Amino acid sequence: xxxxxxxxxxxxxxxxxxxxxxxxxxxxxxxxxxxxxxxxxxxxxxxxxxxxxxxxxxxxxxxxxxxxxxxxxxxxxxxxxxxxxxxxxxxxxxxxxxxxxxxxxxxxxxxxxxxxxxxxxxx
Numbered sequence: 842x843x844x845x846x847x848x849x850x851x852x853x854x855x856x857x858x859x860x861x862x863x864x865x866x867x868x869x870x871x872x873x874x875x876x877x878x879x880x881x882x883x884x885x886x887x888x889x890x891x892x893x894x895x896x897x898x899x900x901x902x903x904x905x906x907x908x909x910x911x912x913x914x915x916x917x918x919x920x921x922x923x924x925x926x927x928x929x930x931x932x933x934x935x936x937x938x939x940x941x942x943x944x945x946x947x948x949x950x951x952x953x954x955x956x957x958x959x960x961x962x963x964x
Contacts, residue, residue, distance in 0.1 A: 845915070848908060851901025853894040855887035890924045892933040899938050913940040919950040 860883040861872035876882055887894065895918055903910055916938075918931035925933075931945035 849902045849904070849906025851898040851903075851905060853897035853901070855885040855889075855894070857886040857888065858883050859886050891920055891922070892924050892930050892937070895930065895934040896937045899934055899940075903938070910939040910943075911941055913938075913943040916940060916943050916945045917948060918946070919948045921949060923947055923949075 861870075861875045861881070864875065865871055872882065899910075899916070903913070916931045916935050918929070918934060920930065923930045929945065929947040931947050934940075935943050935945045
């Protein structure tokens with residue numbers, strides 16, 4: 842039996858940060874109030890679509906693994922806010938990376954998607 846193996850990983854975070862302190866300046870709230878209810882102190886603000894972030898993260902994962910995009914078997918893209926419903930975001934990432942043999946799958950996942958936005962399973 843052949844099992845999937847993660848041999849490299851990559852990430853891409855937007856550079857713009859919106860902190861709870863920033864929100865305090867424009868709303869009647871506080872960092873303590875927001876954090877006690879959500880566990881969030883800051884969030885990233887992207888000026889590009891999620892697929893663009895996925896492509897950068899994917900390219901970094903391929904480089905870390907030393908694997909060519911054509912050798913990737915599966916791309917799983919986890920998000921609670923896809924760019925489009927059809928085509929799915931994983932297929933956009935697949936096309937941009939040149940992972941011509943990879944199956945693709947979007948998973949509607951919030952919390953777990955934030956820690957592993959894209960997962961790559963090379964051969």
